[in-house]
Amino acid sequence: MAPCCAYDPLHLVPQISLPLQPNQPLDSRGAFVVHAGSAVYIWIGEKCASDMTDCARTAASHVIAYRVAEGPVVFVKQGEETPQFWLVFETEQDRLRTPEIANKGGSVEGRPVVSLPKVPNDIIFGGILSRLPVRSLLRLMSVSKYWKSMIASDPRLALDQMNRSVKSTCSFDRRRILIWDLDSVFLQDKKWVGNSFFTIRKITCPVEDFSCHLIVAACDGLVCLRKRKMDNVILFWNPLTGETKRVSEPPVPTTPPNFSYGLGYDSSSDDYKLVRICAELSDAVNKVFRTMVRVYSLRHNSWKQVEDFPGQLLRPFLRPLLRPGVLGVFFNGALYWTTYDTQSEDEPWKVTAFDLAKEEFSTLEVHSDFKPESSYIQIRLLDEKLCLYYPPPHRERWERERGRSSSNFWLINEHDNSETWSGYAIDIPSCKTFTPLCLLKNDEQVSLAYGEGKIGVYNLEDRTLVRDLHIPGIPKDFEEVTFTENLISPDTYNGLIR
């Protein structure tokens, strides 16, 4: 590159490294930045103006910063060139003379050929590796020390990887289900094979006695654990990389009967926030409890209190041992809970949202046909959609009213800041309730857990149970959350966007 026009010294002109020799010098009016592999040379001509020299220095630093050239920067004045400097052009010349070496490489299948062209690191990490699933990346930590450090701690790579996971069209590649029972945690391991089943893999817990613990929140690839008997410690955990972080939480006098946590990502502050909703003693003398809300920032490692929770949390009515507190569901920048208002008789249930950027509560406006006949409204994230559902209520009445406003399974999709609601009816004979696990076939089907440890595929259009799935090793009773694998390290998290 050479700054060529004196009136615009910032303008850089790319130039092929022509055969240059001591007897055919470079243009003495210019400064030339020469990228030579082992160093970046700045050659300054005899008649070169000083502002051009400065620009050349800036350009050289850009080449090093953005194009991953290797330093150091070596200044060479015209007439003082070293033999090494001229050697740079010799080798370049030789290389140009035999271009077939550089271009012939490649292999169709299998063994790579040594002569593949070398790709700069910014393309390798930013362009290629960020498109790989975490499992591949963890293996590639074994390539070299530099690769390990990039995969383990480069925030840009972690962000790109995560964004691409979310957008990934083959959702089961990256988006899985995290499952737990009283003793163990499992992760959905393989995508659907032949559309008939998936497999789960028991994963190593960061605590020895998982049975004394609860999973209280999860978002993307981060999971929060707490002891059943509150000991004022929350453990952040990335189950794929195994990294953890211990966080002290504001103490409560006794383990409260009703509590909830929610974990979400706030893009405005580039931060993961854990929200705790918990009855706390606000007046010790008169024993007054308030449903206080505290927000923990992973980035700043600090708690703060925000406005009290508006309403009453719905208690999960099933498996109180597995899930004594409901999990707030992260969707589109906010956490969602279903709440129950004992004061209101018309519409006692509500969907309450907590905006993670504004740190304010609001009520989600529901579809006019959403009229639950049950107070057991459950909320889940299914793929990238919010799902509200409740068990089919009094069967006879429901049968009669079918076709009117009887949808008990709603999918809420976000498009250009407005939500679209789609209602379906799920009713499985001789089964009181169900838990949706994931959507299949463009949302025509949903896989769900029902009855005594059964997992089936339900067709939403025909309202029929299509088939049962066999999932080896799945616990009879389990809880689950949607999980998107990523590389985020809870311990060193300092924002994803720099």
Add this chain to the structure above:
Amino acid sequence: MASSIENNNEKLTLKSSDGEEFLVEKHVALQSTLLQNMLDSDCSSADVIPLPKIDARTLALVLGYCKKHADASSSKQGELNSFDSEFLKDMDMGALFNLVLAANFMEIKGLLDIAAQKIADTIKDKPHQEVREIFHVENDYTPEEEAAVREENRWAFEGFP
């Protein structure tokens, strides 16, 4: 109006590293941010734009991609997607690498994305030793260190040598 029609028919010449010249319509060349920037600034009145890093075989592929994308209207996204997947089908690693380097140099984001994705799909299930060779990375681990790193993520190696 007259000038804009004239501009549309304007052509420029690109020269590959091995000296082959390609005559390209301006709207096709504009798929490349690098060429766009060069055309926007007055300093590039040169008749021939040399692309010293890109050989003729790769440049022909790149221009084929640019032509398809420049000519297709935005409503034909589905058609472009099938063109993209067909375009890279059966392409060997060497060609893909050259394509990624060319797309990066010429700043053609769409092409860089699909070629990088194709490489990622290819290396996804390859053993790390092979990936190391593909990207010319020097192994700076001692055998003990390498074994320790592997042990940290043992589950990821299930089914791998």
